[in-house]
Amino acid sequence: MAKKGALALAITVCFCCLFINGDAFTASGWTKGHATFYGGSDASGTMGGACGYGNLYATGYGTRTAALSTALFNDGASCGQCYKIMCDYQTDSQWCKKGVSVTVTATNFCPPNYDLPSNAGGWCNPPLQHFDMAQPAWEKIGIYRGGIVPVMFQRVPCKKHGGVRFTINGRDYFELVMISNVAGAGSIQSVSIKGSTTDWTAMSRNWGANWQSNSYLNGQSLSFKVTTTDGEIRIFQDIVPSNWAFGQTFSSPVQF
Structure with missing residues (x-):
């Protein structure tokens, strides 16, 4: 201060x-997507962002956050939504941690990169449902060297x-x-x-x-x-x- x-x-x-x-908000069904990470091991690079929450430590969001792809971000209307994410171990047993999940809050936007194909770098291009997660949150479910992993996710009530x-x-x-x-x-x-x-x-x-x-x-x-x-x-x-x-x-x- x-x-x-x-x-x-x-x-x-x-x-x-x-x-x-x-009616109280209830969890959605499970959907397939992919997830990468950004912001460094302390999530310092995730501060600010397209939702405008500023310092995520000070505002209570911490390191369990994610930037949403265009298909999920909805021009900012999805800011603040919470998602439970688990790595799809059956699809990728090499880089997924088995049987664990993490819940993140949407605090940022992952912009599309139309110079790269959707399956090789353009992870946030429409219509992909993709999460660019704060690194500490991503490492709860994936192994660092994997870089990108398939995930199963559901929207859940925020606590x-x-x-x-x-x-x-x-x-x-x-x-x-x-x-x-x-x-x-x-x-x-x-x-x-x-x-x-x-x-x-x-x-x-x-x-x-x-x-x-x-x-x-x-x-x-x-x-x-x-x-x-x-x-x-x-x-x-x-x-x-x-x-x-x-x-x-x-x-x-x-x-x-």
Whole structure:
């Protein structure tokens, strides 16, 4: 927290956090794909990324993360989703570890490389369902020298420590809110924002997990209505106090 401009973490108590229950998110069936790794043995090269979560250690995602290929990333709508992945030992007994799995969160995008064929370097080219995993996560299921392995994967409910977090960036008439640490479905379908003296206003996805509003809300407490991709809704009433400043993160005690 010593660096100037580092995000300030403000732990707040939600005065009135409401929720509407739908059916809890459940795991999907198993699908075949492939997986590679990136970011180094300490996953330092995975920081940032196309979902906008920033420092993955600080935001709670750690080293169990993955970049998704075009077919899975869905233009950022899949950010925050969780996948259970196991190496397909029956297909590749040389480089797969048998009988183990790892669960990762989608935090980045693996771009296609159309200069290379899909079976020789263009692993993230459409329509391939591919995971470029943080190296520590990949090595839970594969042997380093293999480089790329066939996998079986399923989308599973996300389990997160603590509540949903809101990081407020932008300036004056532009609020850019990064929503992180979302459990359940993990990914967000829609967001609305409300100031203490304004009505609810729909936000739009700017990029990844960042949602924008073009309203002047300075000096107002802020509430959010968040709908995840499985239809679950939570209302975070006055989760951001009126003395908020750009660059701060506010944590809710409520989860999906």
